[in-house]
Amino acid sequence: MKAIIALLPGDGIGPEITVEAVRALHAVASRFGHNFIFEQADIGGIAIDKTGKALPQETVALCKQSHAVLLGAVGGPKWGPSSKVRPEQGLLGLRKELGLFANLRPVRIFPSLQSHSVFRPEVVQGVDLLVVRELTGGIYFGEKRREGTWAMDACTYSEAEVERVVRRAALLAMSRRKKLTSVDKANVLETSRLWREVTERVVKREFPQIELEHLLVDACAMYLIRRPSEFDVIVTENMFGDILTDEASMLSGSIGLLPSASLGEGRLGLYEPIHGSAPDIAGRGIANPYGTLSSAAMLLRHSLGLEKEALALEEAIAQSIQKGALTVDLAPASPLSTSEVGHSVEALLLNPTSS
Numbered sequence: 001m002k003a004i005i006a007l008l009p010g011d012g013i014g015p016e017i018t019v020e021a022v023r024a025l026h027a028v029a030s031r032f033g034h035n036f037i038f039e040q041a042d043i044g045g046i047a048i049d050k051t052g053k054a055l056p057q058e059t060v061a062l063c064k065q066s067h068a069v070l071l072g073a074v075g076g077p078k079w080g081p082s083s084k085v086r087p088e089q090g091l092l093g094l095r096k097e098l099g100l101f102a103n104l105r106p107v108r109i110f111p112s113l114q115s116h117s118v119f120r121p122e123v124v125q126g127v128d129l130l131v132v133r134e135l136t137g138g139i140y141f142g143e144k145r146r147e148g149t150w151a152m153d154a155c156t157y158s159e160a161e162v163e164r165v166v167r168r169a170a171l172l173a174m175s176r177r178k179k180l181t182s183v184d185k186a187n188v189l190e191t192s193r194l195w196r197e198v199t200e201r202v203v204k205r206e207f208p209q210i211e212l213e214h215l216l217v218d219a220c221a222m223y224l225i226r227r228p229s230e231f232d233v234i235v236t237e238n239m240f241g242d243i244l245t246d247e248a249s250m251l252s253g254s255i256g257l258l259p260s261a262s263l264g265e266g267r268l269g270l271y272e273p274i275h276g277s278a279p280d281i282a283g284r285g286i287a288n289p290y291g292t293l294s295s296a297a298m299l300l301r302h303s304l305g306l307e308k309e310a311l312a313l314e315e316a317i318a319q320s321i322q323k324g325a326l327t328v329d330l331a332p333a334s335p336l337s338t339s340e341v342g343h344s345v346e347a348l349l350l351n352p353t354s355s
Contacts, residue, residue, distance in 0.1 A: 003034070003304055004037045005066060005299070007039065007040045008040070008041055008042070009040070009046075010044045011045040013072070013287040016287050018070060031352075039066065041058060042056060054088075054090030055094055060093075063098060063268075064268075068268065069094075069268070070299060071091075071271065072272065074091050075276055077279060092141075095135055099264040100263060101135050101264055102132055102135060102165050102168045102264070103262045105131045106298075107252055109128070113330065119225070123226075128229075130232070130233045132165060133244075134165040136238075137157050138156070138237045139239050155191050159198050163198055170210055173210055176233060179232035180232070181212075181213050183234060184216065184236065185218075199214070255291075256273070256287070256327070258275070258294070259272075259292070259297070271298055271303075273295055285337045285338050290321070293342075294314065297311075297313040315352075325345075
Protein backbone atom coordinates (compact mmCIF):
# COMPACT_ATOMS: atom_id res chain seq x y z
CA MET A 1 0.00 0.00 0.00
CA LYS A 2 1.14 3.52 -0.81
CA ALA A 3 -0.07 6.24 1.54
CA ILE A 4 0.70 9.92 2.08
CA ILE A 5 0.82 10.93 5.73
CA ALA A 6 0.81 14.61 6.66
CA LEU A 7 3.28 15.15 9.49
CA LEU A 8 2.64 18.11 11.80
CA PRO A 9 5.28 18.05 14.57
CA GLY A 10 4.10 21.34 16.07
CA ASP A 11 5.59 22.81 19.24
CA GLY A 12 7.47 21.77 22.38
CA ILE A 13 8.15 18.05 22.48
CA GLY A 14 6.10 17.53 19.31
CA PRO A 15 9.09 17.16 16.96
CA GLU A 16 10.83 14.71 19.32
CA ILE A 17 7.91 12.31 19.69
CA THR A 18 6.73 12.40 16.06
CA VAL A 19 10.23 11.36 14.92
CA GLU A 20 9.76 8.11 16.86
CA ALA A 21 6.32 7.50 15.35
CA VAL A 22 7.73 7.98 11.87
CA ARG A 23 10.51 5.53 12.74
CA ALA A 24 7.92 2.95 13.81
CA LEU A 25 5.78 3.48 10.72
CA HIS A 26 8.81 3.03 8.47
CA ALA A 27 9.48 -0.25 10.29
CA VAL A 28 5.88 -1.32 9.71
CA ALA A 29 6.20 -0.43 6.03
CA SER A 30 9.43 -2.42 5.74
CA ARG A 31 8.00 -5.48 7.48
CA PHE A 32 4.70 -5.58 5.58
CA GLY A 33 5.74 -4.20 2.19
CA HIS A 34 4.10 -0.76 2.25
CA ASN A 35 5.25 2.66 1.10
CA PHE A 36 4.47 5.48 3.54
CA ILE A 37 5.37 8.97 2.31
CA PHE A 38 5.62 11.71 4.94
CA GLU A 39 4.99 15.35 3.99
CA GLN A 40 5.69 17.87 6.76
CA ALA A 41 3.90 21.16 7.49
CA ASP A 42 3.57 23.68 10.33
CA ILE A 43 0.78 24.21 12.85
CA GLY A 44 0.45 26.03 16.15
CA GLY A 45 3.13 28.28 17.61
CA ILE A 46 5.79 27.50 15.04
CA ALA A 47 3.33 28.41 12.29
CA ILE A 48 2.47 31.68 14.05
CA ASP A 49 6.15 32.60 14.22
CA LYS A 50 6.63 31.85 10.53
CA THR A 51 3.38 33.10 9.00
CA GLY A 52 1.35 34.90 11.65
CA LYS A 53 -1.29 32.18 11.42
CA ALA A 54 -1.79 29.14 13.64
CA LEU A 55 -3.14 27.16 10.69
CA PRO A 56 -1.63 28.20 7.33
CA GLN A 57 -3.70 27.35 4.29
CA GLU A 58 -0.82 25.28 2.94
CA THR A 59 -1.12 23.00 5.97
CA VAL A 60 -4.86 22.56 5.43
CA ALA A 61 -4.30 21.76 1.75
CA LEU A 62 -1.66 19.14 2.55
CA CYS A 63 -3.87 17.46 5.15
CA LYS A 64 -6.83 17.29 2.75
CA GLN A 65 -4.62 15.65 0.11
CA SER A 66 -3.25 13.04 2.53
CA HIS A 67 -4.54 9.68 3.73
CA ALA A 68 -3.95 10.58 7.39
CA VAL A 69 -2.51 13.29 9.61
CA LEU A 70 -0.02 12.67 12.43
CA LEU A 71 0.36 15.54 14.89
CA GLY A 72 2.74 16.10 17.81
CA ALA A 73 1.50 18.93 20.02
CA VAL A 74 0.75 22.64 19.93
CA GLY A 75 1.17 25.47 22.41
CA GLY A 76 3.60 26.96 24.88
CA PRO A 77 4.07 29.95 27.21
CA LYS A 78 5.39 32.08 24.36
CA TRP A 79 1.85 32.22 22.97
CA GLY A 80 -0.23 32.67 26.13
CA PRO A 81 -3.97 33.28 26.59
CA SER A 82 -3.54 37.02 26.00
CA SER A 83 -2.04 36.47 22.54
CA LYS A 84 -4.23 37.57 19.66
CA VAL A 85 -3.38 34.41 17.73
CA ARG A 86 -2.94 31.25 19.81
CA PRO A 87 -1.54 27.84 18.79
CA GLU A 88 -4.67 26.02 19.95
CA GLN A 89 -6.68 27.89 17.32
CA GLY A 90 -4.74 25.95 14.71
CA LEU A 91 -5.81 22.59 16.13
CA LEU A 92 -9.45 23.62 16.53
CA GLY A 93 -9.44 25.04 13.03
CA LEU A 94 -7.95 21.89 11.52
CA ARG A 95 -10.61 19.72 13.16
CA LYS A 96 -13.28 21.95 11.65
CA GLU A 97 -11.64 22.08 8.21
CA LEU A 98 -11.39 18.29 8.05
CA GLY A 99 -14.83 17.65 9.52
CA LEU A 100 -13.43 15.57 12.38
CA PHE A 101 -16.36 15.29 14.77
CA ALA A 102 -15.44 12.18 16.81
CA ASN A 103 -12.41 12.06 19.09
CA LEU A 104 -11.45 8.54 20.19
CA ARG A 105 -9.37 8.25 23.36
CA PRO A 106 -8.67 4.67 24.51
CA VAL A 107 -7.40 3.93 28.01
CA ARG A 108 -5.97 0.51 28.79
CA ILE A 109 -3.71 -0.68 31.57
CA PHE A 110 -0.48 -2.46 30.77
CA PRO A 111 -0.09 -5.20 33.42
CA SER A 112 3.53 -4.32 34.14
CA LEU A 113 2.54 -0.69 34.81
CA GLN A 114 -0.33 -1.26 37.25
CA SER A 115 1.88 -0.20 40.13
CA HIS A 116 2.59 3.12 38.38
CA SER A 117 -1.04 4.21 38.53
CA VAL A 118 -2.06 6.61 41.30
CA PHE A 119 -4.85 4.12 42.04
CA ARG A 120 -4.63 0.78 43.81
CA PRO A 121 -3.87 -2.17 41.48
CA GLU A 122 -7.23 -3.80 42.19
CA VAL A 123 -9.01 -0.64 41.01
CA VAL A 124 -7.27 -0.37 37.64
CA GLN A 125 -6.90 -4.07 36.90
CA GLY A 126 -8.66 -4.93 33.65
CA VAL A 127 -9.35 -1.34 32.61
CA ASP A 128 -9.93 -1.17 28.85
CA LEU A 129 -12.23 1.68 27.97
CA LEU A 130 -12.76 4.04 25.06
CA VAL A 131 -14.05 7.60 25.32
CA VAL A 132 -15.69 9.04 22.20
CA ARG A 133 -15.83 12.81 22.53
CA GLU A 134 -17.85 15.04 20.21
CA LEU A 135 -15.28 17.39 18.77
CA THR A 136 -16.71 20.19 16.63
CA GLY A 137 -19.76 21.45 18.53
CA GLY A 138 -20.77 22.55 22.00
CA ILE A 139 -19.49 25.39 24.11
CA TYR A 140 -16.03 25.52 22.50
CA PHE A 141 -17.54 26.52 19.16
CA GLY A 142 -20.62 28.45 20.31
CA GLU A 143 -21.14 32.20 20.25
CA LYS A 144 -18.77 34.08 22.57
CA ARG A 145 -19.26 37.59 23.91
CA ARG A 146 -17.66 39.78 26.52
CA GLU A 147 -18.84 43.20 27.61
CA GLY A 148 -17.02 44.72 30.57
CA THR A 149 -17.67 42.53 33.62
CA TRP A 150 -20.04 40.22 31.71
CA ALA A 151 -19.15 37.30 29.44
CA MET A 152 -20.99 34.53 27.59
CA ASP A 153 -20.10 31.22 25.96
CA ALA A 154 -23.04 29.53 24.26
CA CYS A 155 -23.37 25.74 24.13
CA THR A 156 -25.38 24.52 21.15
CA TYR A 157 -26.00 21.14 19.55
CA SER A 158 -28.21 19.97 16.72
CA GLU A 159 -29.83 16.54 16.48
CA ALA A 160 -27.62 15.72 13.49
CA GLU A 161 -24.43 16.51 15.43
CA VAL A 162 -25.47 14.23 18.28
CA GLU A 163 -26.66 11.44 15.96
CA ARG A 164 -23.42 11.10 14.06
CA VAL A 165 -21.13 10.88 17.08
CA VAL A 166 -23.44 8.51 18.96
CA ARG A 167 -23.67 6.31 15.87
CA ARG A 168 -19.85 6.21 15.63
CA ALA A 169 -19.57 5.33 19.32
CA ALA A 170 -22.21 2.60 19.00
CA LEU A 171 -20.42 1.07 16.01
CA LEU A 172 -17.23 0.94 18.06
CA ALA A 173 -19.09 -0.60 21.00
CA MET A 174 -20.39 -3.32 18.68
CA SER A 175 -16.80 -4.44 18.06
CA ARG A 176 -16.01 -4.45 21.79
CA ARG A 177 -18.20 -5.51 24.76
CA LYS A 178 -21.42 -3.98 23.43
CA LYS A 179 -21.85 -1.55 26.31
CA LEU A 180 -22.32 2.18 25.74
CA THR A 181 -22.39 4.83 28.45
CA SER A 182 -23.75 8.21 27.40
CA VAL A 183 -22.68 11.09 29.64
CA ASP A 184 -24.63 14.33 29.96
CA LYS A 185 -26.07 16.82 32.46
CA ALA A 186 -29.70 16.29 31.56
CA ASN A 187 -30.95 17.35 34.99
CA VAL A 188 -29.80 20.91 34.25
CA LEU A 189 -28.91 21.55 30.59
CA GLU A 190 -31.29 21.65 27.63
CA THR A 191 -28.52 20.54 25.27
CA SER A 192 -28.04 17.48 27.48
CA ARG A 193 -31.74 16.66 27.38
CA LEU A 194 -31.55 16.75 23.59
CA TRP A 195 -28.39 14.61 23.75
CA ARG A 196 -30.12 11.96 25.87
CA GLU A 197 -33.23 11.83 23.67
CA VAL A 198 -31.23 11.46 20.46
CA THR A 199 -28.94 8.83 21.99
CA GLU A 200 -31.92 6.76 23.11
CA ARG A 201 -33.45 6.91 19.63
CA VAL A 202 -30.26 6.04 17.71
CA VAL A 203 -29.23 3.14 19.94
CA LYS A 204 -32.69 1.57 20.31
CA ARG A 205 -33.46 1.76 16.57
CA GLU A 206 -30.08 0.92 15.08
CA PHE A 207 -28.17 -0.98 17.77
CA PRO A 208 -30.65 -3.01 19.86
CA GLN A 209 -27.85 -5.42 20.86
CA ILE A 210 -26.09 -2.69 22.83
CA GLU A 211 -26.55 -2.19 26.56
CA LEU A 212 -27.09 1.56 26.97
CA GLU A 213 -26.76 3.49 30.21
CA HIS A 214 -27.00 7.21 30.90
CA LEU A 215 -24.82 8.90 33.50
CA LEU A 216 -24.67 12.50 34.65
CA VAL A 217 -21.18 13.87 34.14
CA ASP A 218 -20.47 14.31 37.84
CA ALA A 219 -21.46 10.69 38.52
CA CYS A 220 -19.28 9.51 35.63
CA ALA A 221 -16.31 11.42 37.03
CA MET A 222 -16.80 9.59 40.34
CA TYR A 223 -17.27 6.15 38.76
CA LEU A 224 -14.13 6.56 36.64
CA ILE A 225 -12.27 6.54 39.93
CA ARG A 226 -14.36 4.00 41.85
CA ARG A 227 -15.04 1.37 39.18
CA PRO A 228 -13.23 2.18 35.90
CA SER A 229 -13.05 -1.43 34.70
CA GLU A 230 -16.85 -1.53 34.30
CA PHE A 231 -16.78 0.98 31.43
CA ASP A 232 -16.55 -0.10 27.80
CA VAL A 233 -17.36 2.83 25.48
CA ILE A 234 -18.25 6.28 26.82
CA VAL A 235 -19.77 8.90 24.51
CA THR A 236 -20.19 12.52 25.51
CA GLU A 237 -20.18 16.12 24.35
CA ASN A 238 -17.13 18.28 23.73
CA MET A 239 -16.34 19.93 27.06
CA PHE A 240 -17.35 16.96 29.22
CA GLY A 241 -15.18 14.71 27.05
CA ASP A 242 -12.22 17.02 27.34
CA ILE A 243 -12.36 16.93 31.14
CA LEU A 244 -13.22 13.25 31.58
CA THR A 245 -10.45 12.01 29.30
CA ASP A 246 -7.82 13.94 31.23
CA GLU A 247 -9.19 12.36 34.41
CA ALA A 248 -9.17 8.91 32.81
CA SER A 249 -5.56 9.38 31.70
CA MET A 250 -4.48 9.15 35.35
CA LEU A 251 -5.61 5.53 35.46
CA SER A 252 -2.75 4.47 33.19
CA GLY A 253 0.13 5.80 35.27
CA SER A 254 1.25 8.48 32.82
CA ILE A 255 -0.56 10.78 30.44
CA GLY A 256 2.35 10.17 28.07
CA LEU A 257 1.00 6.69 27.31
CA LEU A 258 -2.33 7.69 25.82
CA PRO A 259 -3.19 8.17 22.12
CA SER A 260 -6.14 9.67 20.30
CA ALA A 261 -7.79 9.66 16.90
CA SER A 262 -10.06 12.35 15.50
CA LEU A 263 -12.35 11.00 12.79
CA GLY A 264 -15.02 12.22 10.40
CA GLU A 265 -17.29 10.58 7.86
CA GLY A 266 -14.50 9.26 5.64
CA ARG A 267 -11.14 7.58 6.19
CA LEU A 268 -9.10 10.74 6.79
CA GLY A 269 -8.22 11.17 10.45
CA LEU A 270 -5.98 13.21 12.73
CA TYR A 271 -3.83 11.25 15.20
CA GLU A 272 -2.04 12.70 18.23
CA PRO A 273 -1.14 11.89 21.84
CA ILE A 274 -3.48 13.49 24.37
CA HIS A 275 -0.71 15.24 26.32
CA GLY A 276 0.34 18.78 25.57
CA SER A 277 3.54 20.28 24.23
CA ALA A 278 5.38 20.05 27.61
CA PRO A 279 7.67 23.04 26.92
CA ASP A 280 9.46 22.49 30.25
CA ILE A 281 11.06 19.29 28.95
CA ALA A 282 11.30 20.14 25.24
CA GLY A 283 14.69 19.44 23.72
CA ARG A 284 15.89 17.28 26.62
CA GLY A 285 15.16 13.93 24.97
CA ILE A 286 13.11 12.62 27.91
CA ALA A 287 9.54 12.84 26.57
CA ASN A 288 7.44 9.67 26.59
CA PRO A 289 6.76 8.68 22.95
CA TYR A 290 4.34 5.81 23.66
CA GLY A 291 1.23 7.95 23.27
CA THR A 292 2.39 9.03 19.83
CA LEU A 293 3.41 5.49 18.89
CA SER A 294 -0.03 4.22 19.89
CA SER A 295 -1.60 7.05 17.90
CA ALA A 296 0.34 5.77 14.88
CA ALA A 297 -1.23 2.34 15.46
CA MET A 298 -4.67 3.97 15.44
CA LEU A 299 -3.71 5.69 12.17
CA LEU A 300 -2.91 2.32 10.62
CA ARG A 301 -6.24 0.90 11.79
CA HIS A 302 -8.72 3.70 11.15
CA SER A 303 -7.34 5.65 8.18
CA LEU A 304 -5.33 3.03 6.28
CA GLY A 305 -7.44 -0.01 7.14
CA LEU A 306 -4.34 -2.01 8.11
CA GLU A 307 -5.54 -4.00 11.12
CA LYS A 308 -2.75 -6.59 11.08
CA GLU A 309 -0.13 -3.85 10.96
CA ALA A 310 -1.84 -1.91 13.76
CA LEU A 311 -1.85 -5.00 15.97
CA ALA A 312 1.84 -5.58 15.21
CA LEU A 313 2.74 -2.06 16.32
CA GLU A 314 0.60 -2.37 19.45
CA GLU A 315 2.26 -5.69 20.27
CA ALA A 316 5.71 -4.13 19.85
CA ILE A 317 4.69 -1.31 22.20
CA ALA A 318 3.39 -3.78 24.79
CA GLN A 319 6.57 -5.89 24.56
CA SER A 320 8.80 -2.83 24.85
CA ILE A 321 6.96 -1.70 27.98
CA GLN A 322 7.11 -5.22 29.42
CA LYS A 323 10.88 -5.26 28.85
CA GLY A 324 11.21 -2.05 30.86
CA ALA A 325 11.94 0.40 28.04
CA LEU A 326 10.51 3.40 29.88
CA THR A 327 11.14 7.12 30.03
CA VAL A 328 11.68 9.09 33.23
CA ASP A 329 7.98 9.61 33.96
CA LEU A 330 7.63 5.85 34.47
CA ALA A 331 11.17 4.82 35.47
CA PRO A 332 12.85 7.71 37.31
CA ALA A 333 15.63 5.46 38.64
CA SER A 334 16.69 3.99 35.29
CA PRO A 335 15.07 5.89 32.44
CA LEU A 336 15.66 5.56 28.73
CA SER A 337 15.64 8.53 26.39
CA THR A 338 12.85 9.26 23.93
CA SER A 339 14.90 7.92 21.04
CA GLU A 340 15.99 4.80 22.96
CA VAL A 341 12.35 3.90 23.53
CA GLY A 342 11.65 4.52 19.84
CA HIS A 343 14.52 2.26 18.82
CA SER A 344 13.23 -0.44 21.19
CA VAL A 345 9.83 -0.48 19.46
CA GLU A 346 11.46 -0.36 16.03
CA ALA A 347 13.64 -3.39 16.84
CA LEU A 348 10.64 -5.40 18.04
CA LEU A 349 8.75 -4.55 14.88
CA LEU A 350 11.59 -5.62 12.61
CA ASN A 351 12.42 -8.70 14.69
CA PRO A 352 9.07 -9.79 16.18
CA THR A 353 10.46 -12.98 17.71
CA SER A 354 13.06 -11.15 19.79
CA SER A 355 10.77 -10.53 22.75
